[in-house]
Amino acid sequence: MSTLLLTGCWSRVEINDYAFVVAMYVDKAANGQMEVTLSFPLPNRLVPGTAGGSATPGNPYALISRTGKTITEAYQKMQVDLPRKISWGHTRIIVISEEMAKQGIGNILEFIVREPKLNINNAVLVAPGKAKEIENLVPAFERFPSEIVREFTQEKVTLYTTPKDFLETENGDMIVGLLTKEKKKLISEQGKEALEVGTGGMALFHNNKMVGTLGPKEGRGALWLRNSIKRATVSITSPTDKKQISLLILMSTTKIRPSKKEPFTFDVYVTAEDDISESYSNIDLTNAKNIYQLEQIAEKEIKDRIEEAFKASKEMKADVFQFGAYLSWYKPKIWKKVKEDWPTVYHDKAKLHIHVDLHIKRLGAENNPIWIKEINS
Secondary structure, eight states, X not given: OGGGGGSOOXXXXXXXXXXXXXXXXXXXXXXXXXXXXXXEEOGGGSSSSOTTSOOOOSOSEEEEEEEESSHHHHHHHHHHHOSSEEXXXXXXXXXXXXXXXXXXXXXXXXXXXHOXXXXXXXXXXXXXXXXXXXXXXXXXXXXXXXXXHHHHHHTTXXXXXXXXXXXXXXXXXXXXXEEEEEEEEOGGGTTOEEEEXXXXXXXXXXXXXXXXXXXXXXXXXXHXXXXXXXXXXXXXXXXXXXXXXXXXXXXXEEEEEEOSSSTTEEEEEEEEEEEEEEEOSOXXXXXXXXXXXXXXXXXXXXXXXXXXXXXXXXXXXXXXXXXXXXXXXXXXXXXXHHGGGHHHHHHHXXXXXXXXXXXXXXXXXXXXXXXXXXXXX
């Protein structure tokens, strides 16, 4: 009887019959429909040469675009023209154009939730202009353009927001990383002009629609509030000669709790450890009082960034940092009273008490700058 269970799989599909999607780009088409672009790796071009020894020319990836009223309609049009079956299991990133994001991404989330092979923990980002143009960047450090964009979220250069994050919100309020695009002459391409993609600010969503943006400075504050800071830099001005000192954040944590006394006030507790990465100032870094003073200045800089990000979200009535969720967890009775009118309550009454505890642990490989030693000698 046991041999009957070892007869193999009669419905298998060979791996050579699959086309693996690594990235999905969603734009608004000229006819008002959705333009869906999928990026596929090309296995026959992933090796330097074929069995006969000759190299296969061209990029190791391909893009296919189709339009449709829904994502399903668009990608099924692709499937008709492909010799392989589309597989979503290797998708890692979803980029949505600003135009599409402002119209709303509810239908995109609907497809992601219903497609069992599409991971709801994929990174979601917003791009200016056409989202599919991201694939035109030169992947100098990776084999695929989408991999470079995905690393922005993995290294926490920008927010790692997922469809799951949207689905866990009460009213579709969320904050998403916003990409930048710029044509530059690249040395790696012999000085030819090519597309360079980077990270800028953040996109604010309310009811699953993009309602505004944060600039780069406010965006850094958003990273602090979302507990997503990783090896960031805080630049401060020295109190002695007004010159720049750079601090490298090695470790940080952020905790948010509703105030015990004030119902719509939240306490934000930030702890951080820093190294002094660079100093152009003549301040004596071996003096403990000076170090404490620098810590106070850096703490205020972080507080200001957090406050600016918070104020921007209030102006849009978009609770993108999920303060309402904290209220529902810790003060459910109050939350039940304001739940239906939370965007207005958030705009009118929400406040923050920000507590930053920052410590400079190390001065680096030297104490004071080497040029100060030369002057003193």
